[in-house]
Amino acid sequence: MIFRFRQLSLFAFPSGSELYQDEPWTERRARGARKGFYGWQGFGGSVFQWKPDKEIPIGFAYAPTLLAWYDPLAQKGAGLQEEVVRCAEERLEKEASS
Numbered sequence: 001m002i003f004r005f006r007q008l009s010l011f012a013f014p015s016g017s018e019l020y021q022d023e024p025w026t027e028r029r030a031r032g033a034r035k036g037f038y039g040w041q042g043f044g045g046s047v048f049q050w051k052p053d054k055e056i057p058i059g060f061a062y063a064p065t066l067l068a069w070y071d072p073l074a075q076k077g078a079g080l081q082e083e084v085v086r087c088a089e090e091r092l093e094k095e096a097s098s
Contacts, residue, residue, distance in 0.1 A: 013037045013049075033082035044068050047077035056088045 013034040037060070039049030045068035050059040062077040 010038055011040060033078035033085075037081075041074050041077070043072075045071050045074045045077055047074050047081065049081070051085075056085070056092055058085060058088055060084055 013036065034049065036053065037049040037051045037058075039047070039060075041047050041049075045062070045064040047060065047062045049061075051057065060081050062074075062080055064076065068074075068076065
């Protein structure tokens, strides 16, 4: 797994062509759901990230009620984060068309 840490252990998730095709599919899925985001992931599945996008600025935080020690990539949080981005993009499209 390749990491891109910034100051204060802030992680910058790659976007577009920077995604690593040589990683296992589970890691590609988690990174794909978070492309363009900055932030942290905690042990057990917690996620605190934001996307400083001009069109759709999104902040996302998730803390599971059960410690998911078996999920180091926070897959559940990745799926929820992906859905939040999809909903925001859909709403932006609706606003633009009306």
